[in-house]
Amino acid sequence: MSEKRNPPRSPPAPRGSGHRSPQRAVARQEAKVERIVEVAMERFAVAGYEGARVETIAERAGVSKGAIFGYFGSKAGLFLAAYEAAARSFSAYLDAPPEVLEAGFFATVTYWLERTTRLVQDSWIPYRVTLLGSYCSDLHLRREITQFQLREDPPGTRAFVRFGIERGEVRRDIDPKMIVSLVDWLMDRCQDAIVAEELDPGLFGANAQSPEDRHERYMQFVELLRSAIGVR
Amino acid sequence: MSEKRNPPRSPPAPRGSGHRSPQRAVARQEAKVERIVEVAMERFAVAGYEGARVETIAERAGVSKGAIFGYFGSKAGLFLAAYEAAARSFSAYLDAPPEVLEAGFFATVTYWLERTTRLVQDSWIPYRVTLLGSYCSDLHLRREITQFQLREDPPGTRAFVRFGIERGEVRRDIDPKMIVSLVDWLMDRCQDAIVAEELDPGLFGANAQSPEDRHERYMQFVELLRSAIGVR
DNA sequence: CTGCTTTATTGACTACAAGTCATTTATACG
DNA sequence: CGTATAAATGACTTGTAGTCAATAAAGCAG
Numbered sequence: 001m002s003e004k005r006n007p008p009r010s011p012p013a014p015r016g017s018g019h020r021s022p023q024r025a026v027a028r029q030e031a032k033v034e035r036i037v038e039v040a041m042e043r044f045a046v047a048g049y050e051g052a053r054v055e056t057i058a059e060r061a062g063v064s065k066g067a068i069f070g071y072f073g074s075k076a077g078l079f080l081a082a083y084e085a086a087a088r089s090f091s092a093y094l095d096a097p098p099e100v101l102e103a104g105f106f107a108t109v110t111y112w113l114e115r116t117t118r119l120v121q122d123s124w125i126p127y128r129v130t131l132l133g134s135y136c137s138d139l140h141l142r143r144e145i146t147q148f149q150l151r152e153d154p155p156g157t158r159a160f161v162r163f164g165i166e167r168g169e170v171r172r173d174i175d176p177k178m179i180v181s182l183v184d185w186l187m188d189r190c191q192d193a194i195v196a197e198e199l200d201p202g203l204f205g206a207n208a209q210s211p212e213d214r215h216e217r218y219m220q221f222v223e224l225l226r227s228a229i230g231v232r
Numbered sequence: 233m234s235e236k237r238n239p240p241r242s243p244p245a246p247r248g249s250g251h252r253s254p255q256r257a258v259a260r261q262e263a264k265v266e267r268i269v270e271v272a273m274e275r276f277a278v279a280g281y282e283g284a285r286v287e288t289i290a291e292r293a294g295v296s297k298g299a300i301f302g303y304f305g306s307k308a309g310l311f312l313a314a315y316e317a318a319a320r321s322f323s324a325y326l327d328a329p330p331e332v333l334e335a336g337f338f339a340t341v342t343y344w345l346e347r348t349t350r351l352v353q354d355s356w357i358p359y360r361v362t363l364l365g366s367y368c369s370d371l372h373l374r375r376e377i378t379q380f381q382l383r384e385d386p387p388g389t390r391a392f393v394r395f396g397i398e399r400g401e402v403r404r405d406i407d408p409k410m411i412v413s414l415v416d417w418l419m420d421r422c423q424d425a426i427v428a429e430e431l432d433p434g435l436f437g438a439n440a441q442s443p444e445d446r447h448e449r450y451m452q453f454v455e456l457l458r459s460a461i462g463v464r
Numbered sequence: 465c466t467g468c469t470t471t472a473t474t475g476a477c478t479a480c481a482a483g484t485c486a487t488t489t490a491t492a493c494g
Numbered sequence: 495c496g497t498a499t500a501a502a503t504g505a506c507t508t509g510t511a512g513t514c515a516a517t518a519a520a521g522c523a524g
Contacts, residue, residue, distance in 0.1 A: 186418075224406065297474085298512090
């Protein structure tokens, strides 16, 4: 019961529909939506899902509360938009520099793990929003997020695993889908742990170690991953 | 800012403190708390964290709303209690029948995986509550849950991994803590997927397959786990 | 058992935030 | 311009977590 969400207003507009004068207005609307999403990301990151207030987001984005509900339908819809923007803002595995890719599948994994630590410090907002998305108790929202990940696969795990298989580094005797799931699961968790460690020490178990410890842990993690999905 | 939770009232009472007449009252109070937790589990399971209303829980447990806040301090506190009760209600790895344990570490993992499917159907309420707990967006709550898992380790993963190492089935060249984390992560995710499949098809990706497919997937999963943490 | 003290319980009340919608304002276009 | 259509506004409604003064129950001394 109680599913009476506002359907989001049809997106900013049908984009230059025949005539050309609306162009300006449409562009302005798109910019507005973008601004709202950006502010929302920041607020969700800082205050958490429940702690973030739609009215505050509206104020800071320079629009009214009504406009937000007009565009996104509900707070959950707004969060979803922020989450998707955050997820899309990250690099895919195969965006690693050529020499890293050249070094292979597991070298690339290592590269991104080491990289994440620094990236989180640089721009923690999208990371925190993804963290919130990973642990969102609203199962309706959870489903949307899962569907989004399956549909868009922003980190490009499918292509990355194919890359690994083609290079002969990843085993072929297991359904690739299973491998993709495993990589997604482990990398998500690992990334969440890194993010949580940076942003919320104590959220995950043992932490607060020196860069050397950290490096050692990454090595062990990749070693486990290699044992699991690497060719024997 | 805005951390003004009610501290939960000191637990039901200091238990038979010197005199003996309070005994009855204390017992009744304990029973009441238990009843509340049970009802709370059911409501959270059915309606989700946000959907569950404290007042309804109070009504069904035959107490006033105030009493709930008296005992648990906040809705989050109540959820935590329900979560802990749910988590404690499951068997630990080493609770498997002797002949299963005899068959070894990975046989035991397989046993529990196959078992979970049926257990979820029998008593889905605690499973759903754990699922909610796994994906709770309130990071404060999240921390409490992590701490609880670390403190109590209800599935007994630490002991189980030690068991595997002692039997010579689990590798010794990696920090056991890392292995414990890996097992926890993978089993949690796998269990969540099973639970979600039963309770909320489509929540996770590919699903709704025949028991044979399912079995096949479990076999592949255990095979990956064995490759990762088994002795070479 | 009785009266007094302390503790537990209650539910009307408050506070606050999501979501609505009649009204106002801006835009499209003849 | 003038009129029609669409977007934006913010005061208002709704619903629920959390409070607290008032009340009931439990403990206890005599």
